Amino acid sequence: MIYTYEDKLNKELRVDCEKCFGLCCVALYFSASEGFPTNKDAGKPCINLQSNFTCSVHKDLRNKGLKGCTAYDCFGAGQKVAQVTYGGHDWRQAPESANQMFEAFLIMRQLHEMLWYLTQAFILQTDHGIKDKISSLLDNTKRLTLLDVNSLLGLDVAAHRTKVNMLLKNTSELVRTKARSGKNTPSRNRNAHSRRLDYFGADLRKTNLRGADLRGACLIAANLSGVDLSGADLIGADLRDANLSGANLTNSIFLTQAQINTTKGDSNTKLPMMLVRPTYW
Structure with a gap:
């Protein structure tokens, strides 16, 4: 399978808040000191989250100094949980499943982040053997994002991330070596701050x-x-x-x-x- 920029980055791993249920505004812990509206416990809706799951101050986030809000990126995990894992049923419609949905979102966000990095690694990698391994792990990770909620909550995300990190590190070393050798720089300065x-x-x-x-x-x-x-x-x-x-x-x-x-x-x-x-x- 060929993973294109259009298919993997633009479509699946881009945030689409209109298809989400404000999950990042509810599931996450907020700290006012980190650029969020106020201190907020995980599982509690943000004070600016409206009934239609939009943000009442979205257009003024920067002016209000809410850098934490402007910086956050779920890599498209929000709409995946909302529309695929839960089939369009939001946490207000089924409050008994709210905490489970929030936990699923946190796991999905990690999987989508790994997909983002793996996609970049696939594009960058020139070793065909390693590229095949990245492709296989991309397919596997994508399958994990399509699991039912109970299976998703039972995933050993840390073990999966270890596999991902090995391939990312290999790709990093390849790219960085090429970048350093591509410009004549005194060897004593080349890696001084690496x-x-x-x-x-x-x-x-x-x-x-x-x-x-x-x-x-x-x-x-x-x-x-x-x-x-x-x-x-x-x-x-x-x-x-x-x-x-x-x-x-x-x-x-x-x-x-x-x-x-x-x-x-x-x-x-x-x-x-x-x-x-x-x-x-």
């Missing part, structure tokens, strides 16, 4: 980050203006308030829309084709 994890507020404008391993790195408020991040692995990196003005992320890998939505950029910032430029840049 596994540093704390870049909080750092000025990285003169740092070579081509092919850098930035998995899980703290890049909060870091200055990446004009930096070439080609081949850099940004999976799980915290990019909140990072300055990406003029930065080149065209060929960065394992970057998500949620990460980009927390940053500061401009019209000169180059993004991977599967990501959308935030309107507030």
